[in-house]
Amino acid sequence: MGKLNSGTVSVEINGRTYDLAYSLGAIDAIERMGGPRQTLQRVQEMSFDAIVGTIAAGTGAKGKDVQRIRQDVLAAGIATAAGLVAEYLMLCVFGPSWRERDEAEGDDDEGNA
Numbered sequence: 001m002g003k004l005n006s007g008t009v010s011v012e013i014n015g016r017t018y019d020l021a022y023s024l025g026a027i028d029a030i031e032r033m034g035g036p037r038q039t040l041q042r043v044q045e046m047s048f049d050a051i052v053g054t055i056a057a058g059t060g061a062k063g064k065d066v067q068r069i070r071q072d073v074l075a076a077g078i079a080t081a082a083g084l085v086a087e088y089l090m091l092c093v094f095g096p097s098w099r100e101r102d103e104a105e106g107d108d109d110e111g112n113a
Contacts, residue, residue: 011084014072020058020088029057040089
């Protein structure tokens with residue numbers, strides 16, 4: 001699972017940490033791929049381009065940095081990278097409060113056990 005830090009999801013792929021920011025630039029790039037929901041669906045279907053494109057959008061990567069992302073995703077395995085990237089796209093769909101709300105509900109469940 002990635003780590004959320006106020007609108008950023010950090011994911012480790014092939015030993016490299018990528019900080020995927022929840023930002024207007026990232027959302028604009030994801031919109032060009034069809035929007036967060038469609039991109040999430042493509043990631044869940046293991047689309048290599050959707051996974052790489054989402055990481056590039058979240059990091060603001062261009063040129064050689066995108067090539068490094070492609071190599072890391074391939075080395076880590078598409079399914080591994082897809083699971084990590086899906087969490088970031090959920091942040092893009094629901095906003096930063098989604099994860100905070102989810103974690104708070106988990107805390108409530110622990111107290112009732």
